[in-house]
Amino acid sequence: xxxxxxxxxxxxxxxxxxxxxxxxxxxxxxxxxxxxxxxxxxxxxxxxxxxxxxxxxxxxxxxxxxxxxxxxxxxxxxxxxxxxxxxxxxxx
Amino acid sequence: xxxxxxxxxxxxxxxxxxxxxxxxxxxxxxxxxxxxxxxxxxxxxxxxxxxxxxxxxxxxxxxxxxxxxxxxxxxxxxxxxxxxxxxxxxxxxxxxxxxxxxxxxxxxxxxxxxxxxxxxxxxxxxxxxxxxxxxxxxxxxxxxxxxxxxxxxxxxxxxxxxxxxxxxxxxxxxxxxxxxxxxxxxxxxxxxxxxxxxxxxxxxxxxxxxxxxxxxxxxxxxxxxxxxxxxxxxxxxxxxxxxxxxxxxxxxxxxxxxxxxxxxxxxxxxxxxxxxxxxxxxxxxxxxxxxxxxxxxxxxxxxxxxxxxxxxxxxxxxxxxxxxxxxxxxxxxxxxxxxxxxxxxxxxxxxxxxxxxxxxxxxxxxxxxxxxxxxxxxxxxxxxxxxxxxxxxxxxxxxxxxxxxxxxxxxxxxxxxxxxxxxxxxxxxxxxxxxxxxxxxxxxxxxxxxxxxxxxxxxxxxxxxxxxxxxxxxxxxxxxxxxxxxxxxxxxxxxxxxxxxxxxxxxxxxxxxxxxxxxxxxxxxxxxxxxxxxxxxxxxxxx
Numbered sequence: 001x002x003x004x005x006x007x008x009x010x011x012x013x014x015x016x017x018x019x020x021x022x023x024x025x026x027x028x029x030x031x032x033x034x035x036x037x038x039x040x041x042x043x044x045x046x047x048x049x050x051x052x053x054x055x056x057x058x059x060x061x062x063x064x065x066x067x068x069x070x071x072x073x074x075x076x077x078x079x080x081x082x083x084x085x086x087x088x089x090x091x092x
Numbered sequence: 093x094x095x096x097x098x099x100x101x102x103x104x105x106x107x108x109x110x111x112x113x114x115x116x117x118x119x120x121x122x123x124x125x126x127x128x129x130x131x132x133x134x135x136x137x138x139x140x141x142x143x144x145x146x147x148x149x150x151x152x153x154x155x156x157x158x159x160x161x162x163x164x165x166x167x168x169x170x171x172x173x174x175x176x177x178x179x180x181x182x183x184x185x186x187x188x189x190x191x192x193x194x195x196x197x198x199x200x201x202x203x204x205x206x207x208x209x210x211x212x213x214x215x216x217x218x219x220x221x222x223x224x225x226x227x228x229x230x231x232x233x234x235x236x237x238x239x240x241x242x243x244x245x246x247x248x249x250x251x252x253x254x255x256x257x258x259x260x261x262x263x264x265x266x267x268x269x270x271x272x273x274x275x276x277x278x279x280x281x282x283x284x285x286x287x288x289x290x291x292x293x294x295x296x297x298x299x300x301x302x303x304x305x306x307x308x309x310x311x312x313x314x315x316x317x318x319x320x321x322x323x324x325x326x327x328x329x330x331x332x333x334x335x336x337x338x339x340x341x342x343x344x345x346x347x348x349x350x351x352x353x354x355x356x357x358x359x360x361x362x363x364x365x366x367x368x369x370x371x372x373x374x375x376x377x378x379x380x381x382x383x384x385x386x387x388x389x390x391x392x393x394x395x396x397x398x399x400x401x402x403x404x405x406x407x408x409x410x411x412x413x414x415x416x417x418x419x420x421x422x423x424x425x426x427x428x429x430x431x432x433x434x435x436x437x438x439x440x441x442x443x444x445x446x447x448x449x450x451x452x453x454x455x456x457x458x459x460x461x462x463x464x465x466x467x468x469x470x471x472x473x474x475x476x477x478x479x480x481x482x483x484x485x486x487x488x489x490x491x492x493x494x495x496x497x498x499x500x501x502x503x504x505x506x507x508x509x510x511x512x513x514x515x516x517x518x519x520x521x522x523x524x525x526x527x528x529x530x531x532x533x534x535x536x537x538x539x540x541x542x543x544x545x546x547x548x549x550x551x552x553x554x555x556x557x558x559x560x561x562x563x564x565x566x567x568x569x570x571x572x573x574x575x576x577x578x579x580x581x582x583x584x585x586x587x588x589x590x591x592x593x594x595x596x597x598x599x600x601x602x603x604x605x606x607x608x609x610x611x612x613x614x615x616x617x618x619x620x621x622x623x624x625x626x627x628x629x630x631x632x633x634x635x
Contacts, residue, residue, distance in 0.1 A: 007139060007143070007144075009118075009119065009190065010119060010189060010190050010191045011143070011189045011190070011191075012139065012142075012143035012144035012187075012188065012189060012190060013142075013143060014141075014142055014143070044125075047119075047121050050125055050139070051125065051139055064565070065565055066504070066565065066566075066567065067141070067504060067508075067510075070141065070504055070505065070513075071141055071142065074142065075142065075505040075506060075515075076505055076513060076516060077433055077505050077513075077515045077516060077519065078433075078505075081172055081187075090566070090567075
């Protein structure tokens with residue numbers, strides 16, 4: 001399973017591909033399947049996302065690597081600032 | 093403090109408007125991210141893990157209260173109500189919007205500040221001793237020289253595209269409070285037979301290949317300083333490697349080329365540079381120095397301090413340092429609350445520190461490379477009032493230079509380069525050692541944490557250093573022992589296999605308890621380590 005992520009150009013917010021647009025909430029992200037490269041190219045060109053890339057997701061629908069889980073959750077030391085601060089960061 | 097002349101202000105204002113247009117063009121799609129990225133980095137704007145991050149330069153760590161207030165204003169208006177003081181004496185904002193950045197830079201320019209040369213392969217913000225102008229042991233105030241170097245290096249056309257970034261520190265005391273020999277160029281101002289000059293150290297640094305800068309010249313006359321530095325940079329610019337970013341710092345050039353060969357090349361270049369008449373006229377030096385004249389200290393200020401409040405007395409002993417003027421003291425505000433985030437201060441805390449500087453410290457503050465704030469000139473009779481106000485704001489932790497006065501980089505909580513989180517480790521350690529009596533019994537102990545090999549948390553220079561690494565997708569922490577960024581500079585050595593986050597806290601505690609067991613007399617941790625060696629601690633941790 002592949003998720004697409006990047007940052008909103010103007011605000012810099014971390015965003016996730018929902019199939020029809022971008023959301024700050026990783027729980028709205030969908031599997032990009034084989035179309036990842038084409039979607040990223042199209043969305044970057046339209047300036048709807050910046051610094052985008054594809055990440056592997058696990059069975060929980062969340063990124064596998066801790067770096068991207070922190071991007072999805074927000075800083076673990078400032079849970080008041082995160083979008084999904086309760087995401088478990090370490091592998092179960 | 094230095095005040096911009098019309099040229100300083102004009103170039104900063106022009107830069108703001110130039111960047112405003114660059115942002116507009118990027119938002120309108122007239123330039124790509126590949127074209128825009130180097131432009132935003134030249135204005136201190138990074139794209140980090142969660143958002144854009146703006147790094148604001150604080151030249152040689154010196155601020156007025158008005159400038160500090162502006163930092164609080166920016167945190168409140170454009171960020172999430174806090175700022176982060178860094179190991180480069182700068183401040184960073186973690187949640188900046190691209191579209192707000194031109195207005196932020198305009199606000200900064202209105203108080204003679206900017207974010208220029210806080211990124212890129214140029215000469216970065218000049219760092220210095222946070223006690224400059226106040227320390228009893230300095231041979232001269234290093235800040236006029238740091239300011240001269242700031243002006244020399246700002247937009248220097250020859251040195252805007254060096255092989256890699258370039259960091260310079262200037263001190264003027266035998267006690268090194270600025271990790272001077274861990275910079276690309278370290279300058280120690282000294283006097284020889286009454287003549288002011290500088291010892292020049294070149295090729296230090298941390299990162300993946302830590303090195304202590306060798307002395308390249310034991311005495312460069314102050315009149316020749318700019319020409320000599322120009323020669324140092326020219327030789328690096330000519331021979332520094334551009335084929336491999338990991339081998340591009342000047343420390344690698346000197347390591348591979350040899351300090352003697354580098355020195356000889358610099359001397360040849362220096363002889364040529366001296367013909368170019370680059371050194372500033374005496375009048376310009378005097379103009380700059382006049383801004384740093386000592387404040388009007390009260391000659392009748394008393395050295396007496398009422399120590400009857402025991403909490404105040406502890407803070408006095410730990411965080412307040414001697415001043416060169418009778419009746420005055422240097423106040424260190426440790427931005428290291430128990431369980432808190434090293435270097436983070438809220439907008440209200442920033443405002444309070446600005447107010448204290450205005451009311452009690454001749455309108456001056458300093459940022460330290462240990463992520464703390466200094467009020468450099470406080471009358472001893474005002475210390476209790478200052479302490480009460482700091483205490484009410486959660487800024488009176490009496491832990492300066494103790495085990496909980498931890499340097500930590502932003503780590504994987506914020507930084508896109510990091511491999512592991514640094515801040516949670518710092519928080520757990522400060523909670524483990526929350527008992528101030530225990531900390532004071534342990535004594536001076538510099539604990540420094542980096543979340544990756546780039547070493548922004550200075551772990552190589554920690555008496556105890558912690559390096560976070562990625563071990564098959566899991567955070568892992570290595571301990572180094574025996575480093576120092578002070579005048580007894582050394583690079584820490586890896587103790588053994590790494591630990592998880594809780595394990596490293598336990599391991600550090602075992603190291604410290606072993607030190608308490610084997611120390612002799614007044615030995616600091618570092619002294620004991622150097623006497624007994626690594627194995628004693630390794631045995632205590634790994635069995």
